[in-house]
Amino acid sequence: MNRSNSRRSFIKRGTALMGGAFSAYSLFNQLYAADWEAKNLQYAGISDLEMAENEDYWSMIQQGYTASSSPVMNLNNGGVSPSPLVVQQAVERYNQLSNQAPSYYMWRILDQGREPVREKLALLAGCDPEEVAINRNATEALNTVIYGLDLQKGDEVIGSKQDYPNMMQAWHQRAQREGIVYKQLLFDFPIEDDDTIVAAYREAISPKTKIIHVTHVINWVGQIMPVKKICRMAHEHGIEVIVDGAHSFGLLDFKIPDLEGDYFGTSLHKYLSAPIGTGMLWVKKEKIGKIWPLLCNGDPKSTDIRKFETLGTRSFPLEQGIGEALNFHNGIGAKRKEERIRFLKNYWAEKAVKIPGVRIHTSLKPEYSCAIAGVSLENMTPQRLEQNLLARFKIHTSPISYENIHCVRVSPHVYTRLADLDKLVGALTILAEKHDPRDLEKQGV
Incomplete structure (x- = not known):
């Protein structure tokens, strides 16, 4: 095949990719869908709890990860999870396509693929796509809210010393610059009583408390926090809640609105196994307008969730790889x-x-x-x-x-x-x- 035909063949394959991860041409459908469907039929009627111990089924899943044969055993998936091979291949192909003519394929082609990804993320999250912004990690997502809230000197925020460092540092910086009061609880984990945890937040509330910041799954030791109970208690006092879901989304089977928080941020490169450097922000629809974007936007008070995505040039191939990660995740099933x-x-x-x-x-x-x-x-x-x-x-x-x-x-x-x-x-x-x-x-x- 001559060079001209080779290039046309490459672009044709790239155009097929533009059908997206959610089309019949997705890499997941090409590589795994039939085998996985057959295996699911084989074990139809068996509960998810029973399937947890079915090594025949999980050996099939393991084969989808190159990390399963790594010479170093990775037991730090809470830091960054590796992507399945299908996600790696998708990112590589999108990257090759982008480098044919970056400003054309990135801005005119791949940028159009963000909306289907937004819709599928929202479907997994159980929310309106107009509440989901795609970004790079939980730090960016949650810092958008932390710095975007209009708080005044003397307003109080309640968090924990076991929250994630980047979030604590963001609140400390607001305290230093603007004079807000940042209170931090200290828990002695593990705690196997929801009321003990909820009571600690309740007792820290004062008439000046505006925000409670809670981590869904504590990154240090894995404690699952009673987020819904904390949110309900906070709302009874007229207080908003920011939920750090970096270690819960793609791991626990839940819908974001069911937590009853006001804001939620996560990294998609943890248990969802999306490309490294992908994240998501969820903002309750009626609250979008009051949050200032972390980076500049022409209409910072807009009610359009996309105002939080004005990041400038970033990796479009990584964003599109999220789609294949969703396919892989959904192929298994959240529960x-x-x-x-x-x-x-x-x-x-x-x-x-x-x-x-x-x-x-x-x-x-x-x-x-x-x-x-x-x-x-x-x-x-x-x-x-x-x-x-x-x-x-x-x-x-x-x-x-x-x-x-x-x-x-x-x-x-x-x-x-x-x-x-x-x-x-x-x-x-x-x-x-x-x-x-x-x-x-x-x-x-």
Whole structure:
């Protein structure tokens, strides 16, 4: 094939891609749909809870991730989850198309694909597409609201010291610059009583409180917070609620409006497994007009959710890759995915908690945790534990020493195999063995 024909063939394939991830030509439909449908028919009538332990089914899902064969076992999916192969391929193809003529394919072609993605995200979120803005991560989404609210000197905001650092820093910056009052609660997780948590927020309220900032799933140890109860309590006092859903969207089976919050932000590159650097902001429709955009817009008081998307030039291929991530997620099913990941967390944690010298810092009850669990050993710091897991066993985790939380965060995903978690438990067993402290020091433990 000559160069001219080759180029025409490439553009023809690219044009087919413009049918989008939600067309019959989607990569997901081409690579997985038939096999997945057959497998779903094979197990029709079996509950999602039962399917959580069906290794035949999940081995099929694992094959969709290149990370399942990585030489380093990734158990830090709470940081950034890898994308399935189909998402990687979509981004690569959209990127190749963009580089044929960037300003044409990006602004005139790919930019038109944002609306179908918005609609499908809204469908998963259970909300109006006119309430969804697509951006780059939870920090950008939530900072848009944090900095976009009209607050006056002396107005109070209630948050937690276990919220995500970038959100806490944003509130601290507003306090320093504008004189708002930022109150922070400190919880001793795990807590297996909703009323205890709700009461802590209620007791912090004063006549000057305007906002409660709550994290749906605490990123440090995976505690699931009673968001709906907090929102209802706050609204009874005339207070708005910002919900940080970075670690819940694409993991837990819920609809954003059902939480009854006013604002919600998330990263799509965590448990939805969308391309790295994709996020979403949800703003209750009647509140869009009063939030100033984080970046400049010609009509900052517009009621159009798209005013939050004036980011300038950004990666259109990444945005379009979200579509294939949604296909992959929906092909599994939200509830089935949640149950599987919770099963994986309990699989290793229930074994690890029986090892002498091991402590689990997360509730194992389904209503209080899902993917993330914290673990620590009596004989070493979280940093040493993380270093040993990586250096000696090629297991990647996240060490945490922050406020009253000192542990290593472990967070599996649907591509994680039981054999991987057995390896983790075995590593913890070895590392928890009692040694002379001087020997440990020599070993760098």
